[in-house]
Amino acid sequence: MSILKISDLDVRYGQFRAVRGVSFALEKGEILALVGANGAGKTTLLRALAGANPVFSGSIQLNGTDMTQTSSHARVAAGLALVPEGRKLFLDMSVEENLRLGATVGRPGDWTVERVFETFPNLVKRRHAPTGTMSGGEQQATAIGRALMSNPDVLILDEVSLGLSPLVVDQVYASLEALMHTGTTIILVEQDLTRAMTVADRVICMLEGRVMLDSPMAETSREAITQAYFGSAETGAVA
Amino acid sequence: MTIHRWTWQSKLTFALAAVVLLLLALVPGFASGGVIERLTVLFIYVILAAMWNALAGYGGLVSIGNQLFFGLGAYMTIRLADAGINPFAAMALGAGIVAGLSWLLSLFMLHLRAGEFAIGMWVLASIAHLCVNLDPLIQGETGTSLISLNAYAIDARRVLIFWAALIGMVGLLALLFAVLRTPSGLAMQAIRDNEEAADSVGVNPMRTKRLFFVLAGFGTAVAGALWLAQVSAFQPKTYFSVQWTAYMIFMVLVGGLGRFEGAILGALIFFAAETWFADTGVWYLVGLGAVAMLFSLFLPKGLWGWVETRTHISLMPLGYRVQFDTQSEQGR
Amino acid sequence: MINILIQAVLLGGYYALIACGLAFMFQVMRVINLAHGALAVVSAYLVWLLADSAGLSPFLGVLLILPVMGIAGWLLQRLMLERAVRGGELLPVLTTFGLAIVLDNLMFQQFGANTRSLSPYIGDLSWEAFELPGNIYVGKLPVYILVAALVILGGLDLMLKRTALGRQIRATAADPVTAGLIGVDARRAAGIAAALATMTVAVSGVALGLRGTFDAYAGAPQLLFAFEATIIGGARSLWGVLIGAIVLAVAQSFGAQIHPQGFLLGGHLVFLIVLFVRLSLKGRSLNLMQILRSTGKGAAQ
Numbered sequence: 065m066s067i068l069k070i071s072d073l074d075v076r077y078g079q080f081r082a083v084r085g086v087s088f089a090l091e092k093g094e095i096l097a098l099v100g101a102n103g104a105g106k107t108t109l110l111r112a113l114a115g116a117n118p119v120f121s122g123s124i125q126l127n128g129t130d131m132t133q134t135s136s137h138a139r140v141a142a143g144l145a146l147v148p149e150g151r152k153l154f155l156d157m158s159v160e161e162n163l164r165l166g167a168t169v170g171r172p173g174d175w176t177v178e179r180v181f182e183t184f185p186n187l188v189k190r191r192h193a194p195t196g197t198m199s200g201g202e203q204q205a206t207a208i209g210r211a212l213m214s215n216p217d218v219l220i221l222d223e224v225s226l227g228l229s230p231l232v233v234d235q236v237y238a239s240l241e242a243l244m245h246t247g248t249t250i251i252l253v254e255q256d257l258t259r260a261m262t263v264a265d266r267v268i269c270m271l272e273g274r275v276m277l278d279s280p281m282a283e284t285s286r287e288a289i290t291q292a293y294f295g296s297a298e299t300g301a302v303a
Numbered sequence: 304m305t306i307h308r309w310t311w312q313s314k315l316t317f318a319l320a321a322v323v324l325l326l327l328a329l330v331p332g333f334a335s336g337g338v339i340e341r342l343t344v345l346f347i348y349v350i351l352a353a354m355w356n357a358l359a360g361y362g363g364l365v366s367i368g369n370q371l372f373f374g375l376g377a378y379m380t381i382r383l384a385d386a387g388i389n390p391f392a393a394m395a396l397g398a399g400i401v402a403g404l405s406w407l408l409s410l411f412m413l414h415l416r417a418g419e420f421a422i423g424m425w426v427l428a429s430i431a432h433l434c435v436n437l438d439p440l441i442q443g444e445t446g447t448s449l450i451s452l453n454a455y456a457i458d459a460r461r462v463l464i465f466w467a468a469l470i471g472m473v474g475l476l477a478l479l480f481a482v483l484r485t486p487s488g489l490a491m492q493a494i495r496d497n498e499e500a501a502d503s504v505g506v507n508p509m510r511t512k513r514l515f516f517v518l519a520g521f522g523t524a525v526a527g528a529l530w531l532a533q534v535s536a537f538q539p540k541t542y543f544s545v546q547w548t549a550y551m552i553f554m555v556l557v558g559g560l561g562r563f564e565g566a567i568l569g570a571l572i573f574f575a576a577e578t579w580f581a582d583t584g585v586w587y588l589v590g591l592g593a594v595a596m597l598f599s600l601f602l603p604k605g606l607w608g609w610v611e612t613r614t615h616i617s618l619m620p621l622g623y624r625v626q627f628d629t630q631s632e633q634g635r
Numbered sequence: 636m637i638n639i640l641i642q643a644v645l646l647g648g649y650y651a652l653i654a655c656g657l658a659f660m661f662q663v664m665r666v667i668n669l670a671h672g673a674l675a676v677v678s679a680y681l682v683w684l685l686a687d688s689a690g691l692s693p694f695l696g697v698l699l700i701l702p703v704m705g706i707a708g709w710l711l712q713r714l715m716l717e718r719a720v721r722g723g724e725l726l727p728v729l730t731t732f733g734l735a736i737v738l739d740n741l742m743f744q745q746f747g748a749n750t751r752s753l754s755p756y757i758g759d760l761s762w763e764a765f766e767l768p769g770n771i772y773v774g775k776l777p778v779y780i781l782v783a784a785l786v787i788l789g790g791l792d793l794m795l796k797r798t799a800l801g802r803q804i805r806a807t808a809a810d811p812v813t814a815g816l817i818g819v820d821a822r823r824a825a826g827i828a829a830a831l832a833t834m835t836v837a838v839s840g841v842a843l844g845l846r847g848t849f850d851a852y853a854g855a856p857q858l859l860f861a862f863e864a865t866i867i868g869g870a871r872s873l874w875g876v877l878i879g880a881i882v883l884a885v886a887q888s889f890g891a892q893i894h895p896q897g898f899l900l901g902g903h904l905v906f907l908i909v910l911f912v913r914l915s916l917k918g919r920s921l922n923l924m925q926i927l928r929s930t931g932k933g934a935a936q
Contacts, residue, residue: 114816140818152813154806165802169818214818365725367669367732414914417724418667421732422862423910429859430903433896545855549736552729585744592736599729600715603722 065128067092067249068113068144068218073122075105075112082108084273085122090218095250097264097281099257101293105273106253107149110222113251114146115139127217141169143217147224149253151207155196159187159206162195166213173215180209183239201232205239212243219243221252225259237263257289271295316618327469331462339465343533345574346468347526348554350475352566352573354522355551357479360561361491362515365417367548368424369523371431374542375401376524377531378435384451385440391467394528398521405520409513425545432543446538449531464532471529475522476567480619482518483563487511492561546588553591556598559607563619568607638771643888645773647864647881648781652842653857654864655788656835658876661865663808663828665724666716669731671861672854673738674833678704678840679753679849680742686756693753697841701834708833709826716829717822735854743851753844761845780842784877787835792873794831804828863906869913882909 066089075083083105090096100106111117113124115136123132126142134142145166153162163177181188184205190198195206204224211219221240225233237259244250244263254260260267261281269277269292277284277292331339351373359365379397384390408427415423436443452460482488491511531537554573559565580587602609657671668674681703682696691699715734719726754761757776764772795801803824806814811821843849843857860883868879883902890901 116812116816135820135822136812136815137818137820140816145818146816148813148816152810152816154809154813156809157802157805161802164799165806165814165819166817168799168803210817359725363725365728367728411911411914414917415910418661418669418728419866421728422667422669422859423866426859426863426903426906430900430907433900433903437894437896549732552732556729585740588740589737589744592733592740594733596715596730596733596737599722599726599733600718603726 066090066125067127069125070113071123071125073109073112073124074120075108075117076120077108081120082273083112086270086273086275087122088268088275088278090249090251092217092249093247094266095244095252095264097260097267098251098253098270099255099260099267099289099293100270100276103272104270106270107222108273109270110146110220110251110253111148113139113220114144114148116146116148137169140214140216141171143171143215144220145211145214145216145218146220147207147211147222149222149226151203153195153203153207153210156194158192158194159198159202159209160191162206162210163213166210169214171215175212175215177213180212183212183242184209186235199232200228201235204228204232204236208236208240216248218249218251221250223253223255225254225256233259257286261286261289269293313618324469324473328466331465336458336461339461340533341578343461343465343468343529345570346465346472347529347533348550348570348574349472349567350468350522350526350529351547351551352554352558352570353476353479353563354519354526355548356555356558356560356562356566357482357515357522358519360555360565361483361488362512362519363491364413364512364516365421366424366519367421367545368426368428369519369551370543370545370547371424371428372401372405372520372523373527373530373547374428374435374539375404375431376527377537377542378431378438378441378539379524380528380531381447381449381537382438382440384449390449390451390532391463394467394525394532397528398524401524402517402521406513406517408520409516413509413512413516425548428543428545432539435539435543441537441539444538444540446536448536452532452535464529467532468529471525475525479518479522480563482514487514491515549588549591549595553595555605556595556603557605559605559609559611560603562605562607562611565605565607569605572606637769639888639892640885641767641771641773642777643885644881645777645781645884646888647877647884648777648784649839649842649846650860650864650880650883651788651877652780652784652835653839654861654868654876654880655784655791655873656832656839657858657861658865658868658873659791659832659835660829662871662873663804663832664712664716664720664825665808666720666727666731667862668711668716668832669728669858670711670734670738670854671731671836672856672858673735673742674704674707674836674854675840675843675857676742676849676851676854677738678837679844679853680746680751682841683751683753683844686753693756693841693845697838700837704837705830705834708836709830711833712826712829713822717825735858739852739854746851748850750848750850751844752848753841754847757845776845780846783838783842784880787838788873788877791831791835795873800824800827860902863902867906867909 069089071087073083073086074081086109098106098109108117112119115134119132123130125131126139126144129142131139131142154165160177163180181191186202187205187209190202195203198206208221208224224236228236252260252264254263265281267277267279267281267284267289268275269289271292272295276295277289327342330342355366355369358369376398379400380390380393383393383397388396412420412423435441441447455463483492487510527542550573554569555566556569557572558567558569580590598605604612653675657668660666660668678700681700682693685691685696685699686693715730716727719730760776763775765775765778766772795805803814803819804827806819807821807824814821814824843853864880864883865876866879867882868875868877882905886905887898887902890897
């Protein structure tokens, strides 16, 4: 059984169809890279998965349970966590308070505040600092840690490298490395195609709200992804 | 795509409004004293609603303290008339002074956020009430009256006040209409409470808000002065009562917040409700509060907003109406 | 002089009590509840009913009505504020104002124009006093009210800063959508916060009735006092509320010394002066404010 199954999903802003008829399913432990130009509907899709945007039609199933209409906190409780674009930390709270908030739903699992600090050692000395005073990399690590505190089955990372220096991005991905081999299912949005191709084992490319390409990473090429990215040759899409 | 301002409905509305105004102007010729007095009250209600609407519906400033302007308008009239100025001149002059005062107040009141501004205005009204009580001429809560109006015979006085109220109402509505048609007025309608958006279209929201604030101060003061002329007694407690603002809120919420036609419709409904239900006393007030509450929860654009979205009719040629040949997609 | 000051601080305790619920709602839900004063008077009447008909001590009465008012606050949030807040900043003001009118007039309908007081039901406590050196007497009741204010303010502050619920409420206040995305039930947190705020209103309503008399329309001045104390205190922290409340009470007491009508005026003027000074300071350090505001938005978007 797929851990996450999305069928014919439509998300709209008023008349505007930001996500159109998107379907895919993820197996446990899969790492999916979601690519596409700005405005292709990636963030909207992820926010709809997490329950922050209402779904117009279609369905979302998590572990075989329909989640299309449930509230976002119930989805976290069911095992789906989103690290939102722009991090969205509670800036007047400390790192530790942000992390503890992540544990609100109380799902059983290995993640504790201490383990987050082991995974992101750069946070240790900032433990009681308000997150508003921290660097982008530290904030990003806190945001990821906060999502992990809910012990998710599916972790969604929206543009974790946005606004970070290449060095810091390396650090963040190095920390994620360990996570990626623990069986957590991951969806990540990454603008850096090279990185996406090394990290993920499957790729979905979106254009104007539609899935243009959905393929195991090993069976596609940079050229095919680029084509789907710009929509220059729609016949190149692998359905 | 076609852009136009005047629709056939708005042309018809203006023609009808002109006819109605003409008829109203002729009312004193044939109507009884009671009818004239009730119509005067209606005109005052229209002013109160339109001015509160200017502030809240267009300026985005919900005030619980518009009784400040109402009471001060009456008080200034008393003071100026006591100094020997003709009572009708005193009404206009008094409202002008209140307008100047509201400009001063706007310098700091407009920096407050929604709820803070709302109660802040209430506090100001309370201060004004207390200060007016200190004036020996007013004799505290005992109050006084606009004695100089007694120089006019009772029938002539009634008609003069009627005329003053009619002119005041039409003048203030026209003024509001003119302000709304200026570029900044239009922008305020388009974006209402989004100040960043206002910045991006090159409108200074503070200046425009100030304009609405001073207009509301002036107009509400005119209403207070007219009310004083009508009832002649001035007791600070009744003029500085928050009930006046409750009435304004009821009228605008029911009629349509931020809709020019809405304030007028709301005043008519309030006038009717008062005529029919005021004898029920406390229950009437409970009803007003409950209706205002329900409208703000379930129909925040009021009756006129509801009509507008259903029928796409706009009687007042305020904005430009753009007709697209096909439905366009909006970005996020 | 010292005596006036002490009495003023004690009065400030009452204002802190009435203001803390308003400030809590304002900080946490970004809503100024205009029915705040009316709800306090509702509580006072409920306790009066219990005392008058069942002979129940007001101190027991308040324990009985706490859950009632808590549920009322939760319903207020769920049925009205939640819906109103979605319509922008202005609608909650209008909705709660409408509610205040309804409550005020329903109470008038029920209880008429007579004033009521809870002081007859607490026996000697209503006039007993502590004697301080220098021949100064302070009423026991105002002292207890000040202590109650300190306990409630301290409790709320600790709860917000130290507990999981407090973190959830703060997260919901800062950004309800993100709070939901990390597993916080924002509706529940907001409902609980409103219930807590309304429970403090119940306590302050009883304090109102114990200190003196009240009638159906007593809510409006209580709302203004609570609002002024909150704004003078800076609306940033709950302890600021206590300072604001004491400043307000001191200003009123000295106002009353100057002129018989000066009590209210003194308080209003201090409120205006604080407002004016704060706004002019803000104008001078506008750049700093803009930086603060833009970082704040970063969190809230």
